[in-house]
Amino acid sequence: DAKTTQPPSMDCAEGRAANLPCNHSTISGNEYVYWYRQIHSQGPQYIIHGLKNNETNEMASLIITEDRKSSTLILPHATLRDTAVYYCIVRDNNQAGTALIFGKGTTLSVSS
Amino acid sequence: DSGVTQTPKHLITATGQRVTLRCSPRSGDLSVYWYQQSLDQGLQFLIQYYNGEERAKGNILERFSAQQFPDLHSELNLSSLELGDSALYFCASSQTRTNTGELFFGEGSRLTVL
Numbered sequence: 001d002a003k004t005t006q007p008p009s010m011d012c013a014e015g016r017a018a019n020l021p022c023n024h025s026t027i028s029g030n031e032y033v034y035w036y037r038q039i040h041s042q043g044p045q046y047i048i049h050g051l052k053n054n055e056t057n058e059m060a061s062l063i064i065t066e067d068r069k070s071s072t073l074i075l076p077h078a079t080l081r082d083t084a085v086y087y088c089i090v091r092d093n094n095q096a097g098t099a100l101i102f103g104k105g106t107t108l109s110v111s112s
Numbered sequence: 113d114s115g116v117t118q119t120p121k122h123l124i125t126a127t128g129q130r131v132t133l134r135c136s137p138r139s140g141d142l143s144v145y146w147y148q149q150s151l152d153q154g155l156q157f158l159i160q161y162y163n164g165e166e167r168a169k170g171n172i173l174e175r176f177s178a179q180q181f182p183d184l185h186s187e188l189n190l191s192s193l194e195l196g197d198s199a200l201y202f203c204a205s206s207q208t209r210t211n212t213g214e215l216f217f218g219e220g221s222r223l224t225v226l
Contacts, residue, residue: 043204044202087155099168099170100157101157
């Protein structure tokens with residue numbers, strides 16, 4: 001079973017920041033937080049991951065709370081092409097070959 | 113383009129039949145993962161191979177089997193097909209055995225069982 005809880009859907013206006021929350025209250029010390037997205041039945045796409053520090057790349061920023069029980073994915077300037085299902089996943093990188101287990105994710109709808 | 117190639121893109125077959133889905137991972141990637149996505153179940157992990165050996169099993173039915181060949185491509189075999197097997201089947205690859213969690217997914221094979 002997925003170890004994360006996400007809202008089923010969110011809306012965002014084009015050009016505004018999209019803040020997608022994720023709760024992972026049972027996360028353990030070795031587990032990373034990963035974010036993927038899936039655009040309309042295409043293959044899921046990696047966005048970003050982190051352990052305890054905030055992370056930023058060309059796609060998004062990841063903010064992890066100090067107790068690591070929740071995180072927020074931030075798309076700073078959402079566009080229509082960011083409409084997708086966003087998955088928050090926790091994974092222990094110390095376990096060889098551990099697969100990613102996807103939950104139901106959050107459907108983000110960006111509108112003009 | 114993720115670099116992961118899946119064939120066929122679409123497949124329509126009848127109940128009771130057998131099909132084979134093929135996956136070519138990114139160049140240099142040793143791990144291959146198979147996922148099934150149906151409308152009511154979301155993305156379900158089926159099985160993982162690393163360098164030709166089975167590494168992890170998820171919710172894979174006994175009617176399904178997979179293998180990874182010496183050239184690292186993988187095949188997922190689905191037999192005695194049922195209507196409920198209709199789904200998108202995704203293959204993903206990653207570089208190392210203890211991968212950093214960045215999986216590269218193909219565009220999927222859409223299976224329709226009539």
